[in-house]
Amino acid sequence: FHSLLQEYPTLSVMTSLMGVKEILPHQHCALSAECLAPFRETYQRALLFTDALTMEAAAYDPETGNYGRSLAERAVRALEAGNHVLVFGPELTEATLTETRQVLLTLYQLDLAENPLRKQVDEAVKRILEFKSRQQRYNNGREGGV
DSSP: OHHHHHHOTTOEEEOOSSOBTTTBTTSOGGGOHHHHHHHHHHSTTOEEEEEETTSGGGGOBTTTTBSOOOHHHHHHHHHHHTOSEEEOOTTOOHHHHHHHHHHHHHHHHOOOSSOHHHHHHHHHHHHHHHHHHHHHHHHTTSSOOO
């Protein structure tokens, strides 16, 4: 990844629902700000996608040792960790999506002096729009490269 991101710093990268033994052996990197921080600092223009948050691995809660995390909690943790795009798998139901959207909206709208979720969502939207703009320019032949 390093070589590609050095040459093409605006690529998209999927974060992993795997733990990193030397860093956080019992947490998924895609749901951990501590795990993603070095990557985000080094590759500040990359767009980060989660792996499918509906996967069973994302439901694992290292604090309780069981698979009880709701999809809404997974989505909140993924955004707080620094992901820009949330990915869901085919297991997603309309009811679960509605619940997750409501939780995210409620947390986003909290009137706090420092609302970390609002800050991260705003950053994610900005990054996605920048990525989309670059892709449109590239597709229109005005910008070379990836």
